Amino acid sequence: MDAPTTTSADNGTSGGGAGWFTPHTQPETTPGSEREASEGNRLAGMRPVGRTTADTETDQQRENAGQPVVTAPATDPYVPAQRSTSSAPPPAPAAPQTAVPARAEQASPDAVLIRRTMAEVAPVADKVTSYFYALLFVRHPDLRSLFPAAMDTQRDRLLKALLTAAEHVDNTPVLVDYLQNLGRGHRKYGTRPEHYAAVGECLIGALSKYASGVWHPEMEAAWVRTYTTISQVMIDAAAADELRAPAWWYAEIVAHDLRTRDVAVLTVRPNQPYPFLAGQYASVETPWWPRIWRHYSFASAPRHDGLLTFHVKAVPAGWVSNALVHRSRPGDILRLGPPAGSMTVDHTTDSGLLCLGGGTGIAPIRALVEDVAEHGERRPVEVFYGARTDHDLYDIDTMLRLQQTHPWLSVRAIIDQHAHLQLPDAIRQYGPWSGYDAYLSGPPGMIRNGVDALRNVGIPSERIRHDSVEELVGAGD
Known part of the structure; x- marks a missing residue:
């Protein structure tokens, strides 16, 4: 990590803690901007933005099944759209009203500026995140103890969280749900409200340095407004959660x-x-x-x-x-830490469940089967248990016992080593699935292939559920 020099650390922003919320140079006032600035901590002021996360896989990700990831935009073919009927990630907040994502030409002024920033820094994302943490630990050394000794994974997570927030600047319900979960989850790290100002100060310092070619006062003001609102949503969610649950x-x-x-x-x-x-x-x-x-x-x-x-x-x-x-x-x-994830069964419907589990991704699939059984439902549940070899079917006996107990459950093993029938072919062969909700858990590659196969057999995206692939980045070890 390159440490910042004293001459370049500020890059047009204040280095004095909470003072960063006010840009050095005030931008020209546009209609409505004064009101927006004064109401920066209100949800209506949210301006989430668009994301272009690179779809990369590490060996650890491919090996690590069933472990979650950051919610991606609903337009991503690999990630399911949010369903208004689903249970919210716990502790369950009130479900936001459904909103139609804004079209690109309808993007708010702040969203346009934030997307422009992210496009500018995308080629040097590693440098941006390294510089951000260098700034944070130099200016606020007391915060270093909140982070792990090895920061590689942490840098990746910061960028992905930033990109996710940027993606949804103009889709307030999706962004607020994501931020509330993030705020609750940050309690286990010991995060306090005053830490958010330090993070914002250093974030803008890093962005202004590496987006210097497009950075200007209006862009800084857009980031200040957006981050102010983002941090307030997280702070409020953490405060509410503190009244009902421990941090860990x-x-x-x-x-x-x-x-x-x-x-x-x-x-x-x-x-x-x-x-x-x-x-x-x-x-x-x-x-x-x-x-x-x-x-x-x-x-x-x-x-x-x-x-x-x-x-x-x-x-x-x-x-x-x-x-x-x-x-x-x-x-x-x-x-x-607190429970999270929305890959849960909707018990208000009688739709069948089509479950695809690969490797240790069979764990949450097994939990879903038990959940259906405990609710006394007799809806059909079809489980495809994927593995590379027979040896990897470590929980097949349990799944087969469940099948013997519950006549509505069917379990099929798909083994790569035998290659008699690949997962996409099996889905097509055993359909149709028009009356089913689909659930996927496993390595990122399996999830992507599974989503493609499900969409190809006519299951719409809003009926396909899995934990976001991006959150599995860095969670695989």
Whole structure:
């Protein structure tokens, strides 16, 4: 990481903490801009923007199934649109009213400016994020303790969060839902309201440096207004969540079942009730890697005894996954962040469920099956369990037992090694699926191929659910 020099650190912004909210040079006032500035902390002032996240996969991502990702725009063919009937990520906020995303030619002035900034810095995104953290830790060294020792993954997450917020500047309900979840999730890091001003100051410092070719007072003012509102949504969500839930839960490992040489099933007992929905996931921190959190899906529906189960696959160079699979033992204490994710069953309908699970991505699929059974529903559930080899079908016996118990459940194994029938072909062969909602969990490549196959057989995007592929970036170890 290149440390900033004292001559270039400010780049036209204030280096004095909260003072950054006021641009040095006031832009010319346009109709409505004075009111917008004064109401910057109101949701109506939101101007979310458009994103062009590169679709990259690491070996760890391909290996790590069933672990979540940042919600992508509804126009992304790989990511499902938000459904107004779905359960919101917990703790469940009030569902925002549905809004039609604005067309490009209808973009607000602030959205146009923010998109222009992001287009300018996209080729040097790594430098932008490295410079941002350098600024943050030089100007506010007390904040360094909130972050992990290794910052590579953290840099990626910042950029993806920024791009996601930028994508939805003109789609307030989607952005607010995303930011509320982000604000609640940040509680586990020890984030406080006063930290947001420091982050905003350094963010604008980094953007102004690397977007210098297009940066001007009006652009800075647009970022100030947008970030002010973004931070206020996150602060308010965290404050509301503090009244009803802890920032994290302690959980003791009570069982450690090594299913294969690199897959373990962990059962943990939280120190207090942990509310969640089948299909969701939790962030997990181990005692061996403080401040490094990784996402793992729940492998069962909520249980009467309060125990939680996770399926963990150790991936090469994966700090957390290797610690959980090869080092952890009963009696070890983990920390859990709040539950998240919207890949949940809509119990207000009687639609069938078409479930595609690959690798440890079978964990949340199993939870969905249990959820349907516990609700006493007899809606058809079709599960395609994908694996590279027979050896990777580590939970097939459990799924087959569920099939024997529930006549509405059908389980089919699709094994790459045999190559008799690839997943897209299997979906086409066993259809039609017009009356089904689709759920996918697994490696990013499987999710992308699965979404393509589902769309090709006529299942609309709004009936396809999975945790966003981008959140799996950096969560795979």
